[in-house]
Amino acid sequence: MKKYFASSELLINEDGSIFHLHVKPEQLADKVILVGDPGRVALVAAHFEEKECEIESREFKTVTGTYQGKRITVVSTGIGCDNIDIVMNELDALANIDFNTREEKENFRQLELVRIGTCGGLQPNTPVGTFVCSEKSIGFDGLLNFYAGRNSVCDLAFERAFLNHMGWTGNLCAPAPYVINANAELIDRIAQKEMVRGVTIAAGGFFGPQGRELRVPLADPKQNDKIETFEYNGYKITNFEMESSALAGLSKLMGHKAMTVCMVIANRLIKEANTGYKNTIDTLVKAVLDRI
Template sequence: MPFHIKAMRVAPRVVVVGDPGRARLLSSMLIRPELVSENRGLLVYNGTWRGLEITVATHGMGGPGAAIVFEELIQAGARAIVRLGTTGGISKEVSIGDFVVPTAAHYIHGGLFRQYFGDLTVSAAPCLSLAWRLYTKGLQRGLRVHAGPVVSSDAFYAEDRSVAEKWAGVGALTVEMECAALFSIAMLRRVKAAALLLVNGHLLEPDKRMVSEEELLERIKLGGEIVFDSLTSVKV
């Protein structure tokens, strides 16, 4: 059994979220959800969606901590992992309330990436077939969905307009904290990974945020349906 995720097994298809409240919300959408681990506040639920097993797990905030969860989920049986989370816009192409499917996750080399890969700078990219399913299913629901690179940052409060403009200048759409870790570890461990991100703020317009918690939760539930449908349509 892993050190931190105290679950004997998880489903091959896993949705990961940062917020335990979102884990509870998404698990309530499953058939017969069962809480199988709550060690360290990292909630893990097993259930089913359209007849297939699905796990919903909490990864917390930031790449290094999330990397531990991703590794242990894989040890417990995960073979396809999708991160469903929020992200801050840094490109004028995206607006609050839009969804983003990352095609890559930029990062600053160092820290956990140096410990995993040494001097190699690994391209952190998702599984194309899984990302494509997320993108097309979002469009089929009539949503504004963008596909493009995001930035995975380690320092939430170090982000400012100058940082946003620099990354946007090389094509990044939004900034978040965990996708680079997820994509890199998934490639290393030979499992599938992708992400669906909800834009709930914008670094170029800091006064604009998705202030309604009810609206945010409704968009997360909608994103959850897209993620569940995408995971259950992919072979693992």
């Protein structure tokens, strides 16, 4: 018996589009580029030879078009794993639920998703300007813990090693992080030889969760020192960002292929930053468009 999705669970607008994104099923390509900043959608779409549609709703801006014969959708997600939860569930619904019958489609449609973002580097080999592909993500957000099957897709041994190193085992006030791998084939295709393959912490915020202290003191002032010294089976943590874990985790549970690649715009270890990165990130955009 096919699963039926009630109107309270799958929200469809009167025009037949999905609730938050306002995208219709026929407007979604199999290849999807995700960006945080709605302004970056235009940067990606500027490379398209043709544009089919441009849709804007809240922080979610979507353009579907053609690049070198490939049909590609670019979507802005806004900031944070909570928005990734919205975007991933709605993209999957567009691909795999019949909006007329509200039932799951018989034939599964797999999406290929690459998130292009910015991040903070945590190691000497991730100076400002480095492109880092998140081979593994450590989710401080806790999002995947709300979904069945979480343990079957996560690296539980890595999780335990990280929790022990941070001293968070048994601490009810600490995060409950999960460790998830991005799609290996997609990582190989996008990273190739010139990009750093790293372990990314997806933080639940920009300040405290990433060890930044302004007027409110940190619960653990040594958090970043411990993160920078963590090593497990040859892996070290390379960077901070805010979305990669939810993207990799939900995609794996749903059966899609996904990964995150970020440009380092600040290095926390050597205390350098570059806020004028917009021209450089276009180089990364072009590389992803060529390889997706």
